[in-house]
Structure formats: C-alpha cells, structure tokens
Amino acid sequence: MVSVITSSVSQSKMLTSPAPILKTSKLKTTGVKRKMSEMEELSLSPPSSVASDASDGAPSPKKRARVQFEPNVEMRQLPLPRDEMVKSAAVVREEVRRAIQRHISGTDSEAYDRVKEIFSADPKQTNTNNSNEDHHHSYNLPSHTTLKHHLMGLLANVASLDRSCNGLVNAVLNSDWLGRDESYIKLYIRFLGNLAAAQGTYLGSVLKMLVGYLAEVPRATGKLPGYPLVRLSDIYTRTHMALRYVIQLIPAGSGALSPILSMQFPFETDSAKTNIAYTRNLVKIITYAPELQADILALITEKIVKVDVQIQVDMEDFEEEIDEDVLHDAAGEDEDDADADADADDNASVMSDDSVDDDTKRIRTIKDNICKLDGMIDVLFEYYSPPFTTGTLADKENALDLLLSHFQSIILPTYRSRHTQFLLFHFSQTSPILVDRFATTCVQLIFSKLQPGIIRQSAAAYLASFVARGAHVSGEVVRDVFDLLGMHLTNLRTDYEATCRGPDLRRYGPFYSTAQALLYIFCFRWRDLTTAATEGATLDEDEDMEPVTFPPAIKEVLFNAITSKLNPLKVCSPAIVAEFARIAHHLDFIYAYSIIETNKKLRVSSFRSLAAFADPRFSQVERETRAGDDLGYQLDAYFPFDPYQLPRSRRWLEGDYVEWRGIPGLDDDDEEDEDDDEGDEGDEGDEDEDDLGESESDFDD
Structure with a gap:
C-alpha cells in the first residue's frame, strides 16, 4: 500500500511540476504503461489526465491532479528500523547535558523530568501484560540501549549533578541495575564512583544504597524481563564489586562506610537468613577494606552477644518446652535463591498467623534466634580459623589480640552470654603460648583494683x-x-x-x-x-x-x-x-x-x-x-x-x-x-x- 501511495504522489508531483522539468526529460511510453499496469494490479485507477498528459507532453497548468483510493484497502503504518528509532549515544549525551543545564538554570525542567522518568520506570511491568498487548502498554518503557545511553550521558555530565539534581540522582540510585547485563553493571559502577568522587554529598547515599543489598535482597532483583536470571550469590558479588570500587576510589570511603554498616545491620526481629547473609557479607568487606576489620568484627560480636543473651532469657521462660529437638530443628541452612524465597514466605506466614497462640510464637522465635546465633558464630569461626591453623605465631598473636580486645570490651561486661566466648575458648587452645595469653589477661583483670x-x-x-x-x-x-x-x-x-x-x-x-x-x-x-x-x-x-x-x-x-x-x-x-x-x-x-x-x-x-x-x-x-x-x-x-x-x-x-x-x-x-x-x-x-x-x-x- 505504501508503494501505491508513493506512485500516485509521484505522478501528481510530475503533473504539477514547473515547465523546466519537461525540457530535461521525456516520458517514455513503455514507462507509462508499466506504471499503469502496476496500478491495475493494486486496484487503483489512474487519473484520466495522466494518460493524456503522457501522450501530449506537457500537462495543463490549470488542471489539478486527482488521486482516487480504493475504499477497501487497509491502511497501516510500518515501523521504522530499530537503528533509526534509537538515538545515538552522542545525541543522547547532548540532550542530557541540555536537560541538566536548563533544570539547574530554572528555565525548563521538562527534558530533565523525562530523563528522570527513564530511570524511574519499572522494567518488571511488562510481565503484567499478554504478549499480544505488549506493544500497546510497554512502549513507554526505555529499551536497554536507551537506558544505557542515558546513563552514559549522566556519566559524561556527572560534574553538573549538584544538589539541585537530587531527584534525578535518587532515581538512578533506586533503579533496577543488579539484574542487568555485565556491560551495564560496569557502566553503572563507574557512574557511582564518579558521582561520589565529583559530588561528595552523594557518597553517603551511594554507600547506603549498596549496603542495602548485603542482607535481604528483593525477590525480583535478579529476574528482570529480557535478561538472564541473576542468582543471589552473583547479586552479592556485584554489590561488593561496586563497594570496592567506590571506597578504593575515594579516600574517605572507608570512614563513611563504617557507620552505615552499623546502621544497616538487620534488626533482631529479622529472620535468621537475613542476619547470617549480612554477617557473611560484612566479613567479605574485610578482604578489600582491611582497615575496617576491627570495626566490622566488633559490630558482629556485639550483635551476636545480644542474640545470645536474649536466647538465654527466653529459654529460661520456656525451660520445659525447649529441648534437644529445638536445637536440631534450628540448624541453619544454606542461602540458596529458592530457599531464600521459601524462607521469606514461611517467615511471613508464621508472623502473620493470628491463630497461633503466644507461647507457640515465642518458641518459634527462639528457634529462629538459635539458628541465627548458630550461623553468625559459625561465620566468625570460619573467619578467624586461617591465621590460627596455617599462620605464623605472629599471625596467631595478632588474631588473638583482636579477640581479646572484643572480649574485654563486649563479651566480659555482658552477663548471660553463653556461646560467643567460645571463640576465645577454641582459638586460645591452639597454642600453649596463646593459652598463657588468655589466662594472663584474666588474671590481670582479677588483680586490678x-x-x-x-x-x-x-x-x-x-x-x-x-x-x-x-x-x-x-x-x-x-x-x-x-x-x-x-x-x-x-x-x-x-x-x-x-x-x-x-x-x-x-x-x-x-x-x-x-x-x-x-x-x-x-x-x-x-x-x-x-x-x-x-x-x-x-x-x-x-x-x-x-x-x-x-x-x-x-x-x-x-x-x-x-x-x-x-x-x-x-x-x-x-x-x-x-x-x-x-x-x-x-x-x-x-x-x-x-x-x-x-x-x-x-x-x-x-x-x-x-x-x-x-x-x-x-x-x-x-x-x-x-x-x-x-x-x-x-x-x-x-x-x-x-x-x-x-x-x-x-x-x-x-x-x-x-x-x-x-x-x-x-x-x-x-x-x-x-x-x-x-x-x-x-x-x-x-x-x-x-x-x-x-x-x-x-x-x-
């Protein structure tokens, strides 16, 4: 149908063209016949003036070309090639620059808001529509290329993202990025580092966003439409990659990260899986931020002691109900993706079941706390083990000094701690020298007035x-x-x-x-x-x-x-x-x-x-x-x-x-x-x- 319209329009233009056109070209009879036959095949009747003008030479300037359309022909608009729909990176970069500058100057924020909407769009909305209707409901969602080009535009103009652009920056930080492909992940991490370096006011927001993915991750984070499934372990790996890049790029990164790690630690009422996962990820941070070792281990020890004490108090209240079966039932499990999802559902159903009596709920809480304590202490045993098993005497003494400092400041002043102190009990016995060190520390405390x-x-x-x-x-x-x-x-x-x-x-x-x-x-x-x-x-x-x-x-x-x-x-x-x-x-x-x-x-x-x-x-x-x-x-x-x-x-x-x-x-x-x-x-x-x-x-x- 497009070809029919094109042919008719061409004929019309030819008939209404100025006289000089006729001086440079002549219509051949064979060409006219060919066009006539094409129109007949598509059920379109050529205008009567076309034939006469073709034989006589010049058309009458007073006559207007008439085009007749078949009323039963279906009219459709064919899509443009995808390469023509997506703007180039250079064009998008310039558009982003202008949008930011106009927003900062206060002249116009319409383009700025459109950029913000690109990162605010929820890519998971396409799952709610049928495949036949996707083109009606999801055309406003940005494509992967569009999203990537706009992020490149922000990266190129990161120096302009001051406090007045806080809404746009927050939209980018809160966007779904962990479930996308590797190229986008690397670009996004570069943007985070450059943003925190160029605009120091956003450093805390960047770190807080990243730390938020070290505990409980939303179930759909690694399941974005159009992308391969990203497992929970890979999500943690990508988060650590970003954290490492930011704190190594910015000298003040470690100092800003430490209080955020403490503030973002899961609550005592959160599930065992959440606390264990966060503990494991905190220990992993030490591998690329060794300057935070003492702070992180002290934080974990403090949280473990609180859970430990709470268990002792609860078990005293339910001494007759708590037995060996509770301890075995509370044994921790690995943090698989499917298991994490199932655990989230189970935990929600347990806590929301109003039909369960209070005593049963408390016993379930004790079981979860036992699992939580067991898993968190096990993480510390794994962390401290290498220097005591394969390290030199100096490595052992340094590790024990760290344990002793936490013992004196956290464990010793806490009454009813039952299990946390066994870190010292175990590792102090790995060497006769360390046995003497721990015994001497206790003796000095006893004798000190x-x-x-x-x-x-x-x-x-x-x-x-x-x-x-x-x-x-x-x-x-x-x-x-x-x-x-x-x-x-x-x-x-x-x-x-x-x-x-x-x-x-x-x-x-x-x-x-x-x-x-x-x-x-x-x-x-x-x-x-x-x-x-x-x-x-x-x-x-x-x-x-x-x-x-x-x-x-x-x-x-x-x-x-x-x-x-x-x-x-x-x-x-x-x-x-x-x-x-x-x-x-x-x-x-x-x-x-x-x-x-x-x-x-x-x-x-x-x-x-x-x-x-x-x-x-x-x-x-x-x-x-x-x-x-x-x-x-x-x-x-x-x-x-x-x-x-x-x-x-x-x-x-x-x-x-x-x-x-x-x-x-x-x-x-x-x-x-x-x-x-x-x-x-x-x-x-x-x-x-x-x-x-x-x-x-x-x-x-």
Whole structure:
C-alpha cells in the first residue's frame, strides 16, 4: 500500500511540476504503461489526465491532479528500523547535558523530568501484560540501549549533578541495575564512583544504597524481563564489586562506610537468613577494606552477644518446652535463591498467623534466634580459623589480640552470654603460648583494683571455667593459675578479715568470686593438683584413687579461706559448694559438711544490719547483679564455658572440651541417696541449683 501511495504522489508531483522539468526529460511510453499496469494490479485507477498528459507532453497548468483510493484497502503504518528509532549515544549525551543545564538554570525542567522518568520506570511491568498487548502498554518503557545511553550521558555530565539534581540522582540510585547485563553493571559502577568522587554529598547515599543489598535482597532483583536470571550469590558479588570500587576510589570511603554498616545491620526481629547473609557479607568487606576489620568484627560480636543473651532469657521462660529437638530443628541452612524465597514466605506466614497462640510464637522465635546465633558464630569461626591453623605465631598473636580486645570490651561486661566466648575458648587452645595469653589477661583483670568489681568477678569466672574445661590446658597451667588465685585469695582474706563481721557479698565480692573460682577448678582438675601430678605422674581415672595427697600449700589456702569469718561456703553457689564438699570428703582433702550444716541455720540478713550499723554507707544493701537467687547474697553458678549446644558451630569445639569424669569409688548408685541428704545445704527460698545441680552429671547440663 505504501508503494501505491508513493506512485500516485509521484505522478501528481510530475503533473504539477514547473515547465523546466519537461525540457530535461521525456516520458517514455513503455514507462507509462508499466506504471499503469502496476496500478491495475493494486486496484487503483489512474487519473484520466495522466494518460493524456503522457501522450501530449506537457500537462495543463490549470488542471489539478486527482488521486482516487480504493475504499477497501487497509491502511497501516510500518515501523521504522530499530537503528533509526534509537538515538545515538552522542545525541543522547547532548540532550542530557541540555536537560541538566536548563533544570539547574530554572528555565525548563521538562527534558530533565523525562530523563528522570527513564530511570524511574519499572522494567518488571511488562510481565503484567499478554504478549499480544505488549506493544500497546510497554512502549513507554526505555529499551536497554536507551537506558544505557542515558546513563552514559549522566556519566559524561556527572560534574553538573549538584544538589539541585537530587531527584534525578535518587532515581538512578533506586533503579533496577543488579539484574542487568555485565556491560551495564560496569557502566553503572563507574557512574557511582564518579558521582561520589565529583559530588561528595552523594557518597553517603551511594554507600547506603549498596549496603542495602548485603542482607535481604528483593525477590525480583535478579529476574528482570529480557535478561538472564541473576542468582543471589552473583547479586552479592556485584554489590561488593561496586563497594570496592567506590571506597578504593575515594579516600574517605572507608570512614563513611563504617557507620552505615552499623546502621544497616538487620534488626533482631529479622529472620535468621537475613542476619547470617549480612554477617557473611560484612566479613567479605574485610578482604578489600582491611582497615575496617576491627570495626566490622566488633559490630558482629556485639550483635551476636545480644542474640545470645536474649536466647538465654527466653529459654529460661520456656525451660520445659525447649529441648534437644529445638536445637536440631534450628540448624541453619544454606542461602540458596529458592530457599531464600521459601524462607521469606514461611517467615511471613508464621508472623502473620493470628491463630497461633503466644507461647507457640515465642518458641518459634527462639528457634529462629538459635539458628541465627548458630550461623553468625559459625561465620566468625570460619573467619578467624586461617591465621590460627596455617599462620605464623605472629599471625596467631595478632588474631588473638583482636579477640581479646572484643572480649574485654563486649563479651566480659555482658552477663548471660553463653556461646560467643567460645571463640576465645577454641582459638586460645591452639597454642600453649596463646593459652598463657588468655589466662594472663584474666588474671590481670582479677588483680586490678582499677576495674569495677563486677568485671573482676566475671574475669574470675572466665578464668576458672577456661582452666577447668579446656582440654588443651596443661596440668602445669592449672597449677600455676591455682597458685596465683590462691595467693590472691589469701591477700584478700588478710585485708578483709580484720573488719569482717560475717559473710557479705556486697562488701567482699572479689574474695568470694576468687574462692568460687578455686572451688570450681578443684572439682574438675583436682587430678592435676595432686602431689603425684606435681611430680610428673599421671592418674588413671579408672583406678582406685586412695590414697591421694595434695601439696600442703593447696590445702592450706582453701582450708584457711573456708574456716574464716568471711565464710565463702555460705556465699558461693550451693551447687559448686555441694560438689566440692563431696569430692574433698572422698579424697580426704577437707571436711566441709560441718560448715555447710552450720550455714543452714545462719541468716545473712543479721550481718547486713551489723554492717549498716558499722558504716552508714551500707544502710541500703542493693541486690548483687550477679547473684543467682532471690535473696541476693549468693553468687550465681555462672561459668561461661558450660557445654556448647549449638548444632552447626559445635563442630569447631571437638576435642577442646573436658567432660565431667566420675570419681572411682564415689560415683555409684549406692551413694546417690547420701549425696541428696548431705549436699542439700540451701536456705529457704534457694532455688538456684538448676545450672550445675547437686551431682556430677549436672556439670555437663
């Protein structure tokens, strides 16, 4: 049909052309006949004047050419070739430059708004229409080439994108870019770097946008129409590529990134997958931004400790409902794309199901937190492992120094942390030198009078638990630590005893925490404290232990402390006191049952009133924050390296742990009843025996 119209128009032009045309060309009869035959084939009748003019020569200037159209012919507009529809990069670059300049000058923002709409368009809208209707609804969406040319135009004019162009810049930053092809990804990353370098005010926005893709990624990010599927792992890789480019291009990039990483950390209520993915990506940032190592690891440790504490609080409320099945069900899974989508659906359905009772929801929350904690700690174990397994001694010491700094600033001051500290427990045992480093750090904290009492008390618990439970802690280290703590206990007893009127946890806290540490070490490592072990002999746990002797200094330290007016057996945890009394009596070390029986009739409140009478500062006795019972005058049976239960990360601790070993001749069925009678020394209201209990089996709960 186009050819028909063209032919008719050509004839019309020829008939109405000026006379000079006829002087330079003549119509051939054969040409006219050919055109006539073509028109007949297309059912178009030629104007009558065409034939006569062709034979006579010149057309009459007064006659107007007449064109007749067949009324039944379908009229259609044929599309132009694609190369003609898309403007060249140079043309687009110039258009973008003019649009930005006119917008900045305030003369015209229409072209500027059109550029902004190109990046604001949602490419996923084409999926909502049928294929036969796409050309009606999606023609306004920019093509890949159009989008790329406009981004190139912005890159060429990045120096002009000041604050007045904030809307356009935000449209580009919020556009769908991660699901496109590699060439566009590289161009987009170049734009981010040049934008942040040329316009420093956008650096924070660029980094915040990139960090936002390190945790939970929208499900459709890697599924743009017309592009191959981009997997979640590739999305993370592209995001890290952009982050690396920006912070290496801009000197201030790392400093600006650190607070954003903290601010963008997933909330505690977010799913386990979200927190684990973000933790993994934070650790990966260290590989190309080593200057952020300390900040990133401290941030992760702080978040892990918070989750760890919350789990302990929740599990205490649901002790009967939480069992081994919960731990196994909470084992983490790999972050596959399909699994991530399914997990998002499952998590949404769980949280939005109003038919589930509150207790069931809380148990599900505990399971998710256990999975979250397990996965995040496992990431840290993986990160710290290489320097301790294949690194030099200097590498090991540097890594341990980093762990120790986080231990003192984050882990140690936090009560009820149950699992995070096992990073130190495991890696400190990889070398005898590192064992000494960790033990020395705890000893210094215990001895330092500049430290708050609560920190000194926690350090004593950590040291005692490390020495008692560490399988790679040698007998020599056990004896050295016991001697140091024994000397410290003697010095404290000498200082306090002169003014002591009775047991008082608030006034003599360092003494009681040190005494409890020694009792705990004795219960687990008494074999390493015997005279035979001191002389280099090894005791077989299956053979008869009698007679067993101990160096006089060990017995003297504990005996003098137990029989002093400070009366540590009244203040120390009843569970630990009971187990110490049982073992010490069997080994003929110290007979403590007489003191325990006397303490049952002793009320600490009377000594509080005497202390208040002697010193008005103690007239209001506050509850000790670390006390484990309702009365507030007894130490909690908190030892940080109690058995590790997380299902995935527990593999790192294989071979590191000293399990409770029975005592030949004592741990049998015939003496269980006697243990119940003699070991129950608790006062009225004492219920804090659930952590360690009254028998040896409770030490591994």
